[in-house]
Amino acid sequence: xEYTVQKLGRLAGISTRTLRYYDEVGLLKPARTNSSGYRIYxxxxxxxxxxxxxxxxxxVSLENIGAIMNDPSFDGHAALKQHREQLLDKRNQLDMLxxxxxxxxxxxxxxxxxxxxxxxxxxxxxxxxxxxxxxGKEIRGKYGDDTVNKSNAKLKNMTQEQHERVTRLAEEIKxxxxxxxxxxxxxxxxxxxxxxxxxxWLSFYWSEYSKEAHANLSQMYVDDERFTAYYDTxxxxxxxxxxxxxxxxxxxxxx
Numbered sequence: 458x459e460y461t462v463q464k465l466g467r468l469a470g471i472s473t474r475t476l477r478y479y480d481e482v483g484l485l486k487p488a489r490t491n492s493s494g495y496r497i498y499x500x501x502x503x504x505x506x507x508x509x510x511x512x513x514x515x516x517v518s519l520e521n522i523g524a525i526m527n528d529p530s531f532d533g534h535a536a537l538k539q540h541r542e543q544l545l546d547k548r549n550q551l552d553m554l555x556x557x558x559x560x561x562x563x564x565x566x567x568x569x570x571x572x573x574x575x576x577x578x579x580x581x582x583x584x585x586x587x588x589x590x591x592x593g594k595e596i597r598g599k600y601g602d603d604t605v606n607k608s609n610a611k612l613k614n615m616t617q618e619q620h621e622r623v624t625r626l627a628e629e630i631k632x633x634x635x636x637x638x639x640x641x642x643x644x645x646x647x648x649x650x651x652x653x654x655x656x657x658w659l660s661f662y663w664s665e666y667s668k669e670a671h672a673n674l675s676q677m678y679v680d681d682e683r684f685t686a687y688y689d690t691x692x693x694x695x696x697x698x699x700x701x702x703x704x705x706x707x708x709x710x711x712x
C-alpha cells in the first residue's frame with residue numbers, strides 16, 4: 458500500500474504541512490517521488506511515522522526523535538515495547554488523576570468527605586511516577602532502592618503547605634542561581650545562598666541530609682545531560698556553577 462502526502466496525513470490524523478516539515482528536517486523521507494513530483498510513502502514510512510507519533514505523544518522533541526531513530530542501533534520492535542510501558546505508566550497516572558477528580562466532585566456534592574491530603578495525592582503520585590520514569594534507574598543505582606523509596610514515601614506524606622513550600626523553593630533556587638551566575642563567583646554570598654536554598658529543598662525529599670550526598674548530587678547535575686538541561690535552560694553553564702557553589706558550601710572537594 459502506498460500513500461500520497463494527503464492520504465497519509467488523513468490516515469495518521471496530521472497535516473500535510475507536518476509531513477512536509479518532517480521531510481525537510483530528515484525525520485521522515487518519502488519512499489520516492491513520482492513522475493508528477495508527488496511524495497509517495499510506503500509501508501516502511503508508515504511504520505516510521507507511527508514511531509515518530511508515539512515519541513511525540515510521550516513529549517520527546519523532534520530533534521531527539523531524529524537522534525534516536527537515525528541511530529544505526531535503533532531497534533523498532535524494542536522501541537514499541539518501551540512505548541507500551543511508557544504509555545501504560547501515563548495511563549496509570551491519568552487514571553489516578555481521574556479518580557482524584559471524581560472523589561473531589563463527590564465531596565463537593567456532599568456524598569463523601571475528602572481530606573486535604575487526599576486532594577493532592579494524585580498530583581504527588583504523578584510526580585513520583587514521572588521522576589521514576591526519567592531518573593529512577595540512575596538514582597536507584599547511585600543511592601540504592603531503600604533511599605529512593607524513603608524519599609518517595611516522604612513526598613507522598615507531604616502536607617499541602619509543605620508541597621507549596623518545596624515548589625516555591627525550586628523556583629527561588631533557579632531565580633537566585635541566575636543572579637549568582639551573573640556575578641560569576643561560586644563562593645560569593647548569592648551563590649552560597651543558592652546552595653543553602655538547595656539544601657533546604659532537598660530536606661523535603663531526603664530522610665536525612667549529608668554533605669557528601671549533596672555534593673555527589675550536584676556532580677550528577679553536570680554528568681547527566683537531563684539534569685544539566687534543567688539548570689542550563691536559560692543560561693548554559695549554570696549546572697556547573699551550581700555544582701561548584703555546592704562543593705564550596707559543603708566543603709567537599711570535587712573529584
